[in-house]
Amino acid sequence: SAIEKEKVLNDRTQILKFNSMIRNENERMNKYVERILLQAKLDRREVHLKKVPVNLNVLVDEAVEHFRLQVEEKGGVIRAELDPEGYVISADEVHMLNVVCNLIDNAIKFSHADSTITVETTSKYEKIFVSVRDTGIGIPKNSLKKIWERFYKTDLSRGKDKKGTGLGLAIVKEIIQLHGENINVVSTEGVGTEFIFSLSKAEKEDGES
Numbered sequence: 001s002a003i004e005k006e007k008v009l010n011d012r013t014q015i016l017k018f019n020s021m022i023r024n025e026n027e028r029m030n031k032y033v034e035r036i037l038l039q040a041k042l043d044r045r046e047v048h049l050k051k052v053p054v055n056l057n058v059l060v061d062e063a064v065e066h067f068r069l070q071v072e073e074k075g076g077v078i079r080a081e082l083d084p085e086g087y088v089i090s091a092d093e094v095h096m097l098n099v100v101c102n103l104i105d106n107a108i109k110f111s112h113a114d115s116t117i118t119v120e121t122t123s124k125y126e127k128i129f130v131s132v133r134d135t136g137i138g139i140p141k142n143s144l145k146k147i148w149e150r151f152y153k154t155d156l157s158r159g160k161d162k163k164g165t166g167l168g169l170a171i172v173k174e175i176i177q178l179h180g181e182n183i184n185v186v187s188t189e190g191v192g193t194e195f196i197f198s199l200s201k202a203e204k205e206d207g208e209s
């Protein structure tokens with residue numbers, strides 16, 4: 001009613017609350033639309049990687065710092081365990097940052113507030129690996145293959161987070177495959193989850209020895 005509206009308009013805290021609700025919804029919608037558009041572009045093979053030399057540890061660190069406040073405010077722990085040797089990879093910087101951020105976003109969403117999230121870089125022979133692991137709700141065995149499908153959500157997460165689009169991992173996998181690499185998951189229900197993907201060291205440009 002008019003009187004109700006009048007009341008709300010005179011209530012500063014109410015206005016601020018609505019303002020932040022609208023902003024959050026807006027952010028969520030933007031993220032949703034962005035994902036749908038990216039998925040459509042991937043389908044039409046219109047995503048062309050702009051591969052440049054990327055310092056992997058710097059990229060991972062950037063992703064971790066992006067989430068640090070959000071995790072620590074809720075009593076959780078997030079840490080980067082970076083291979084001290086450090087590597088330059090050949091990757092699309094924007095898409096690769098997106099991949100790592102998507103995996104961390106999942107690790108946070110599907111964990112308890114006080115969980116620990118670890119992002120690690122390691123190397124073995126010619127390969128480099130990035131691992132994102134959490135001590136969260138885990139993935140049921142019969143869901144492990146389906147999580148890569150669009151819009152799929154496990155029974156464990158459906159109630160917990162109705163808001164995600166379920167496109168995150170489908171896109172992550174495609175971006176990694178476009179780089180010629182692979183991603184795997186290891187998870188135990190109620191214990192935690194680890195996603196690991198491979199990368200290759202950047203080739204040296206010229207005949208430097």
Ligand code: ATP
Pocket residue numbers: 035106107109110111134136137138139147152153154155156157158163164165166167168169170193
């Ligand atoms: P979106 O990423 O589009 O916002 P989403 O996070 O629900 O939505 P995906 O990232 O594609 O979608 O993940 C698919 C499903 O896989 C999730 O809904 C969840 O059920 C499960 N899942 C993904 N990561 C984890 C994780 N770290 N721990 C437990 N379950 C996970």
Ligand code: MG
Pocket residue numbers: 102105106164167168169
């Ligand atoms: Mg996700």
